[in-house]
Amino acid sequence: MGVAAAVAVEQLLADIEELVVCESPSDDLDAVARSADTVAALGTRLLGAAPERIVIDGRTHLRWRFGAPRVLLLGHHDTVWPIGSLATHPFDVSDGVLRGPGTFDMKTGVVMALHAVAGLADREGVSVLITGDEELGSPSSRELILDEARDCAAVFVLEAAAEGGALKVARKGVSLYRVVVTGRAAHAGLEPERGVNASIEAAHLVLAVAALGDQDAGTTVTPTLLSSGSTTNTVPAAAEFAVDVRVRTIAEQDRVDAAMHALVTRLPGAEVRIEGGPNRRPMEPSSSEHLFERAVAVAEAAGLTPFDGVAVGGASDGNFTAGAGVPTLDGLGAVGGGAHADDEHVVVDMIGERLTLLEGLIADVLAGEGA
Template sequence: MSITDWTRQALPAMLDDLKDLVELETHSYDRPGLRKGLDGVRALAVERLGVPSQEVLHDGGERGDVLELTYPGTLPGTVLLLSHYDTVWPAGTLAGWPFTVADGRVSGPGVFDMKAGLVQSIWALRGLRALGLPHPSVRYLFNGDEEIGSPFSRPYIEAASEGALASLVFEASAGGAVKTARKGVGLFELSVTGVEAHAGLDPDKGASAIHALAELVTKVAGAGARERGTTVNVGLISGGTGRNVAAGHATSGIDVRVTDVAEMGRIDDVFADLRASDPRVQVSLTGDWNRPPMTPNPPSQRLFEQARAVAAELGWPLKEVAVGGTSDGNFVSALGRPVLDGLGAVGDGAHARHEHVLVDHIPARTALTIGLIAALS
């Protein structure tokens, strides 16, 4: 039996597993939901793959826990499979948006980003075994804080990828293409403290934090450089207490995306030089770089070529793409280790109500992972 024939036969069971996971709502800030969701992920892995040879649970505190499961292979080496189980959808979303399979699409909160990919990763190892293909050991790492930047799970991801033959990330694809480059991201908050005063009676005694912030936002936005792949977005602004009051405080939330590590330093310099023209106004900046850029390194480029060869053997072309979003693959890439991202679902609508997965592509994507892991041996 061919790999693709086997994954096609497995499709109905895979859809059942996907339904089970989607119906466990796992919002990134819902600790009880995350705990229940991870229990469901573990139960699925044990049901489909048996009890792992090694299991480690890292308590995430207020964040989602990190679960590592290792299954021994028949050949030396280890492949790391990365999947997050948290979603952007709050508990209760499912009530008005149930899991649905219709017209060749699977819809539901988190189905595309990224529970379909998680299911595919588990069935890939099941397929390797069922088809009797020699393969290295497989280590799964499931984290529940990816959608908020992986503040807890990052060190575990970095440690787990050390020495791995490859790290495969099951984020959704980009129209079927795998993701070999991603931008880095910085998340910052600019805070301005002014002097409150009555806008009509004592306008000269006030130093408006909002006016100062408006001045600074222009400088911040101007730091973007599209020709260098750098974008700066001021996405949130708040402040003031009344129309007739010179605002005493104002803040803005800033998102910065870069393709080049050098740009991180340039943006840092811009932020360090921010000053209000009114000396009575105080300016402070908090936040940091959340993820470094994911840039193609030689090991990752070789990994993509292996994946492309596997896809060709399966009868279809595999493309690569660079995207502006980030993932846990950024951490691995920054360490110079082989990583391939976007091995998950084909579909559309991440973080949107039209989120969906194309059913017909699930067997092919799973077959790609089966073939790639076997090729890595």
């Protein structure tokens, strides 16, 4: 590695550290606002322009726009890690591996997006959108993302790469539900027969919901967070549980949605209410096919490490843009692993390679659009 390249990598790592040590759990509005300040300052230094700060429902998003958008770089600066995680998962670079909360998902990708645009000879037609609520399902940024992507020829999502550095050419769609059960309270010792046990009804419904999955179709329907009751000697009057649904096709998403809203109770006197529905439509392979081909060509021309294109179960904001018919390629950020887990990490040597790939892809699409 030459001196200039080594200096560039050191600066990249310093910029990543700056973002990582500014903790930004999605559910902490003040923390997300502080993180937005940090990202804005970094981007202003690299791009010579301050971002537009967009606050929706108290959540802070940042946008840099250079002319009419034709290529959108999409990322998020919020994480799943609570304040204080740095005490147990400190930022660290050793043996060629970068560690710390949010390094892989996806603060390294945010830094890469800003550095890639900074390295372009011509930024005309590029937009960078860094949101602050992706880990919550993008409730406030969804329409912002769709508006920014509408007239673009390509959306490049800086979420981390799949295993082995593969790009993400398809993602499952996501539906999110809250199942709310109402029963009737009674004393559990004196007259339990007067009650309607919401816990028992919820148990029936959990089993019915779990049965909606279809392994052959790749559909998972998973009851997750559950709560019920008020005291140990009271028949529970209320219960609720969350449901996470992942699907490969819109048809499966619609089937599960209809079945969820058709759920009925089994205990006399119990009632059930279903909240929620589809959050992200599937990102199908057709949305990324041509962009992936261009990525392979750019990588071959630059002598970069070869990579595959894979379908993954997790969703991203790329589902929104792909679902709207905008060509979208995902997984262009960090190479590593351990998203949301104790072993979250990034392979340092691959950061420079993926930055080269991203710069080449942007330039390639812009050149094609301008032809």
